[in-house]
Amino acid sequence: MDAFLHIKSIIGIILGLSLTHLIKSSVYFIQHPGRKKIYLLHFMWVVYVFTLIIHFWWWEFNLKLITEWFFVDYLFIILYIILFYMLCAIxxxxxxxxxxGYKDYFFSRKKWFxxxxxxxxAADIVDTYLKGEKYFSQLGNEYLIRNVxxxxxxxxxVFIKNKIFHYAMASAFIIYEIIYIVRFYNLEV
Structure with a gap:
């Protein structure tokens, strides 16, 4: 359990920095509304990444299922979490x-994003498998289909420039993530 508490602390620090980056940067639009214009597509991805991080943070509670920790597992989790911070920084x-503006910026960096x-x-699949075969199989086919x-x-x-495609994709990802969270955690709406 001590290893789990240690890992949980590192997860909290890095994900906390990620959320801080997103929130602080989003509040800038309120603080200085005339300096930078919100680009809806960009902001939709901000909302999605915020939702994804919150979901991930809760999802990682199941790291408690790992009974024996190895340094490579720890390193993997850290590198995985750094990906979230990179998304926020991008x-x-x-x-x-x-x-x-953000429209020009987003499309110039969409390959990285x-x-x-x-x-x-992809890392989520490995992370979920680390929690055990039983846990992985309990998630059912939807989990693997979702991630793939x-x-x-x-x-x-990465290759599509069509804005309609990008708006549709962002909308679908946000809606699906919210529905997935509600169904997976049996939340009542």
């Missing part, structure tokens, strides 16, 4: 001086 750069997002879904299809959509999004 969504909100330190400055936009080289770009004509979707590649890292795809890596998150999200990986495929992210890879496709």
């Amino acid at each position: 969504l909100y750069p330190d400055d936009l001086n080289d770009y004509d 979707f590649t890292i997002l795809a890596l998150c879904f 299809s999200h990986i495929v959509f992210c890879v496709v999004a």
Whole structure:
């Protein structure tokens, strides 16, 4: 259990930094509404990543199922969590001086964003398997289909420039994630 508490602390620190980056950068639009314009598609991905991080943080409670920890497991979890911070940092750069706003910025960095997002879904499969075969199989086919299809959509999004595709994908990812959370955790709405 001591290893779990240690891992939980590291997870909390890195995910806390990730959420801080997203929230602080999003509040900037309220603090200085005339300086930078919100680009809806970009902001939809901010909402999605925020939701994904919150879900992931709760999901990682099941790391308690791992009875024997190895350094490679610990390293994997840390690298996986760093991917979330990278998503947040890519969504909100330190400055936009080289770009004509978030629309220009987002499409210039979409390859990085979707590649890292795809890596998150691939890492999630490994992370879930680390919690045990029984736990992995209890999630059913939907879990694996969800992650593999999200990986495929992210890879496709790297190459697609069509804004309608990107809006549809962001909308579908947000809606599905919320529905998945509600169903998986038996939440009443």
